[in-house]
Amino acid sequence: MGAVKKSTKRPVGRPVRVSEDESSLLFHALGDPTRRAMLDMLSAGPMSVSGLAEPLGITLTAVTQHIQVLEEAELAKSEKVGRVRSCRIEPKGFDRLEQWVHDHRTEWERKLDRLGAMLEEEDGRK
Amino acid sequence: MGAVKKSTKRPVGRPVRVSEDESSLLFHALGDPTRRAMLDMLSAGPMSVSGLAEPLGITLTAVTQHIQVLEEAELAKSEKVGRVRSCRIEPKGFDRLEQWVHDHRTEWERKLDRLGAMLEEEDGRK
DNA sequence: AAAATAGTGAAGTGGATACTTGACAATTTG
DNA sequence: CAAATTGTCAAGTATCCACTTCACTATTTT
Numbered sequence A, B: 001m002g003a004v005k006k007s008t009k010r011p012v013g014r015p016v017r018v019s020e021d022e023s024s025l026l027f028h029a030l031g032d033p034t035r036r037a038m039l040d041m042l043s044a045g046p047m048s049v050s051g052l053a054e055p056l057g058i059t060l061t062a063v064t065q066h067i068q069v070l071e072e073a074e075l076a077k078s079e080k081v082g083r084v085r086s087c088r089i090e091p092k093g094f095d096r097l098e099q100w101v102h103d104h105r106t107e108w109e110r111k112l113d114r115l116g117a118m119l120e121e122e123d124g125r126k
Numbered sequence C: 001a002a003a004a005t006a007g008t009g010a011a012g013t014g015g016a017t018a019c020t021t022g023a024c025a026a027t028t029t030g
Numbered sequence D: 001c002a003a004a005t006t007g008t009c010a011a012g013t014a015t016c017c018a019c020t021t022c023a024c025t026a027t028t029t030t
Helices: A022-030 A033-042 A049-056 A060-072 A091-125 B022-030 B033-042 B049-056 B060-072 B091-125
Strands: A076-081 A084-089 B076-081 B084-089
Touching (some): A022 B022, A033 A049, A033 A076, A033 B022, A049 A060, A049 A084, B022 B091, B033 B049, B033 B060, B033 B076, B033 B084, B049 B084, B060 B084
Antiparallel strands (some): A076 A084
16 A cells, blocks of 8 residues: 555645635626626615515525625625615725726726837837 | 426526626626736736746636636737737726726715715604 | 747536525514 | 515525646747
């Protein structure tokens, strides 16, 4: 029986998710059209889970799951009053998105300007 | 032999993706930390696939796949010169993100202001 | 031309995700 | 209280997705 070889191989398949950073949570939450539709509905005012579920044509359970994702991203909030869970938009996540856009605009755009200049130079040289 | 019942059941499991809208492509692309890291690297200037792969500690294949996702979202562009594929940032996707944020800010924020007013009213009433 | 470099394509792996169902719990309503 | 309403929990399913490996092609370099 040979010694057990210490596997040097990297694991195959999707890497284990250790802990998700805020940006990933945010973009992931917004990446689903159903969730974006929910946010749009909520932009008209707070709604119950069933109020959201019916026009979307999905089950209450599905809506609850989506709400959870939105809450993790701080794009929505919900609280239970009686037997009804009332959902509403929360601005935090949206603010964070704006912040991200702002931060990266400055960072990338400077480069893009430089790039534009480079391309113009090339064109001129041709 | 009974007639084959026309299944009224909704299909179970993840719905098959038909065609993805631009927003989903965009948010999905940005939802992955590796891809965001790639964009940050590219913000310093164009890089080859292997140039990206090495510091990220993933295979060339993985990088190529990520680049494809970024290209679909119009966040990056790449072209092959000789045996090297040179990748760079493309502004279109980013512009679209800004547009999305802008559109939804007006739409949601109006509501949030109204909501804020309502809450203040409630507090005052209490 | 041989060897090294850079990338591509197809196929596979396993965790994540977007749903469902069905059984149950809690709150209203008749 | 019984029935209806509203939601929750646990578990299951099909698909997606972020990787990998391996075999291969195309371009430099020596």
